[in-house]
Amino acid sequence: MTVTLFIPCFMDALFPRAGISMVEILERLGHRVVCPEEIACCGQPPFNSGYWDEARTIAAPVLEKLKDAEVVVIGSGSCGAMIKKFYPELFKDKPHAKLAKQVAARTWEFSDFLVSKLGVTDLGAKFRHKVTFHDGCHGLRELGIKTAPRALLGKVNGLKFVEMKEESCCGFGGTFSAKFPMISTAMGEVKCAAAAETGADYIVSNDSSCLMHIQGLLSRQGSKLKTIHLAEVLNQQ
C-alpha cells in the first residue's frame, strides 16, 4: 500500500534518523512511502496551551494534505494522538469536522501500524543490547499502545528486554517542560532513576519528544544510559 508518513516538527529537525528508519522499514516491507513536504507540525503546542484557533490554523492544512492518504503513519504517540483523538475534538462543529474524523480513522502510530494493521512483528532486526521501554503517555493512554512495541522488540535478535518497575510520565509534556521546568525535571529524574535501576544500556521509546527530555537529563547527569527511538532499533540489520 501507499503509506503517507507524517514526520513531526522535532523529528524532522532533531531526530531525522528515526524518520529515515521508518521509511527504510516500510519500504523493505514492500510499501510505497510518501512524505508530504508542505506540512511540518500537527499543531499540538498551541492546542495544549489552550490556543485552539491558532492550533486550527496549523491543523487545517495538515488535514487538507492528508485528505487523500490511504493510511497515515506517525512515529510519535503524542502527534498520533493529536491527529487521531484530538483533531475531531478541535474541529467539532467546525468546517473540517467530517474530514478530521475521516483522517483520524486512517491514522496510525508506527508500532501499532506494524503490528495491528500489517500483522508484522519480526523485521529481521539485530540489536545486541539490554533495553528498557518508556511508554509515552499519549500513546499509552490516548491510543492504548502498550503491547505493540514490546511485541516488536521481542523479535529483535540479541535484544534483552527488561521492564521498568514503575510506570510514570517522563515529565516532558510539551510546553509544560518549559513552563514548569522544576516539576518537569523532578519527574524526569524519577524516570531516569527507574530506567537506571533496570541495568539497561538503552531506553527505547516510540516518542522522541520524551527521549529528548530524558536524554537531556541523562547527559547532564553524565549517565552512561543512552536513548534511542523504537524505529531505529527495528532498523538495525
Add this chain to the structure above:
Amino acid sequence: MSFVSQFKTLASEKTRDLRHRQVIRTALRSYEVVRDKRKAAFQSWESARQAAAETKWEAINHLDTHLEALVAKLEARGTKVHWASNGVQAREIIAQILRDKKARSIIKSKAMTSEEIHLNRALEKEGFTVVESDLGEFIVQLRHEPPYHIVFPSMHLTRGEIKDLFQKELGDAPSDSPEELTMVARRVMRQKYITADVGFTGANFAIAETGMISITENEGNARLTAALPKTMITLLGIEKVLPRFADLALFLPMLATAGAGQPMTCYNTMYSGPRQPGECDGPEEWHVVLLDNRRTELLADAEQRDALHCIRCGACLNVCPIFRNVGGHTYGTTYSGPIGAVITPHLRGLQEWKHLSNASSLCGACTEACPVKIDLHHHLLQNRRNASAAEPAFFERLAYQIFGIVVNEPIFWSLAKKIGWLTQPLQKAVKGSALDPAKAWTKTRDLPPQPRESFKDWWRNRK
C-alpha cells in the same frame, strides 16, 4: 504574591526536596500494592467503574429531584436541613447553631468541605473550641497547617516528626511507633467525645431514596461524634447525592479500594435522623447543612459537569506525578491533585487558578485511576482553552501565530531549521546563563544536538 507565583515558588522548593520525594514514594508504594490487590479481587473493576460513572451521572443530572427527595425524607424524621449558597452563609448557619446551643466544645470528624469554607478558623475566632478527632486531621491541627491530602492528611510526616510533635504539644510521646502514637491520640480524644456539646461531621454520600447520610471511616471517630454529643451538625456539598440505598453496595467497596486499597473501610454508617422515639442514645438535634459554593457553576458547564461525580477517594492524587513531586500543600488550596486542578478554577476563579490546570503534562494517569471515570486530564485541557479564550496572553498567542506561519510555509520552516543549526555554537556559549533564551530547559537539561541534515533534507536529496 499571586497564587501562580506562590505555586511556582513552592513547587521549586518541594521538587528539589529529595527527602520529601522519598517519604511520599514510600507511603504511596505500600498503597499501590494493596490497591492493585483489591482491584484484582473484583470480578470486573472496569464494569464497576462504568456502573459507578452512570450512577453518578444519574444523580448529578437530576440533582434537583434527588436533593428534594433527600431533604423531604430527612425533615420527615426531625432533621433540620439548611441550605447555604456559599461559605459565608454556611459558617453563619453553623455558628448560629452553636450560639443557640451555648456550645463550648465541638468535636469534629473529617470533613474536607469544612476546610473549603475555613470553618475552624471562623469558629475559633468566635471563641469556640474545635477539636479534630481524625488522627491525621488532629496531627495537622497541632502543626497549624492544612491537610496534605484529602484522604490522608498527614502522609507527608514521618513517625519521628509526629513523635516530636506530640512531645512538644501534648507532652506525651513514649516512642515513634505508629501504634503507640495512635494510642496517645486515642487517650487524648476519649474525654473530649464524652464531654463535647456538639459533634460535627462531613458526609461521603447522601442517599435520595431513603433520606440518609453515609459516612465512611476507619477510626470510629465519626461514629463517636454522631453518638455522644447532644447536637450533631453535618456539612456536605450538594453533589454528594446518590439515587438509591442499594447503590452503596458498589460505592462503598470502590471508595475503599481506590482510596485506601482496602476491601471496605472499618465503619460505613448511614444516618437517617436524630434520635428517634424508642432509641436509647444519639443526638437530640441533627442539623444538615447543604453547601453550594459555586458547585452550581460547575454544574452549568455541561462539558465538565462530570467533575461533580467525584467521590473524594484521592486515587487521582495518588497516581499523579505532579502531586507526588510537589506535594499537597504546594497547590495552596483545599482540593489538590488532578481533581483540585480541574475544579479549583471553577470554584475559585478561572484566571486566578488556571495555573493548576497548566501545571500538568496531561499524562492521563488520573483519568485511568478515577473510579467514576471523570475525564480529568481532558478537563485540564478545556480549562486551558477557556482561560486563553477569555483572556489570551498577548505574547504567547503571538508566538503561536508566528509558529503557525513558520510551520505552514516550507520556505520559512527550512529557514528556521537553518537558523537553528547556525546558532548552535552561540547557544553553547550562553547555555544556562541569563542570556540563554532556552534557560528554562538548559538549567537542568542539555539540549539535543541538531544534525546538519534534517529529515526533509534527506527526503529531498533522495529524489
Add this chain to the structure above:
Amino acid sequence: MSEREKILGRIREALKVSAPLPGSHGDTAAHASAETPTSHAREWLPSVGVSVEEQFAMFAKNAADLKADFQLLASRDELKAALLKLRDAEKWSRVASHGGEQTDFACKALGLPVTLTDRGYAVQEMEQCDAGITECDVLIAQTGGVVVTNRSAGGRALSVLPPHHVVIARREQLVADLPAAFAFLQQKYSPDYPSMISFITGPSRTGDIERILVLGAHGPKKLTILCV
C-alpha cells in the same frame, strides 16, 4: 426567595443543557436502561462462592485478614464456654450490653455487672466497661463484616465506645455479599429505618501515620464475632 429556592433554581437552570453519558465519547446518549446501573453489582464485586460452607469459609478468611476474632460454635454450651474464656483471658470486670435473646443469654453466662443501654445509660459508666456485647443484623461473607443498627444492637455508642466489641450472631444471619446485605436491610426496615445503620468491617484502625495500618484507633481495638 429562600436559599433553597435559589440553589434549586440554579440547578434547574444548569441542567437545561445535557451532559454526555460516561463512556459515550462526547455524544449525549439517551438513558436507555430500565434497570439501575448498579443492579448487576454482584457480578463485578469480588466473588463469594455458592454454598453456605464456602461462604462461611470466606467470612472466616476475611475476618482473619481484618484481625477480627471469628468463632463458629456448635451450641449454646460452646457459646457460654467461649464467653467465659474471653472474660477470664481479657480480665473483664464489667460489660455493657442491651436486651435481646442472644445478649440476655450472654450476659447471664458471664455473670458480671452489666450496664444495659435500652432505657438510657450514663456514658461515664459505659466508659468503665471492658466490653460491649451486642447482637447484629447480618454477617457478610464477602467482606468479613457485620451490620448493626442502633435498634438491634443497643444504641449508637455500644458497638463503638467500649474497647472490645463482642457480637453474638446466629448462623442464619450470614448473607453472601454487600448487595444481599442492603437488600436485607431494605426489606427488614423500610420505610422506618433505625436512625443509625453501621457496616463494621474489623476492629477500628488508622492509616494516617506513614499510611501504615494500625489497629485500635478510636473505636474498639478488638472485635470478636461468636456465631452459633
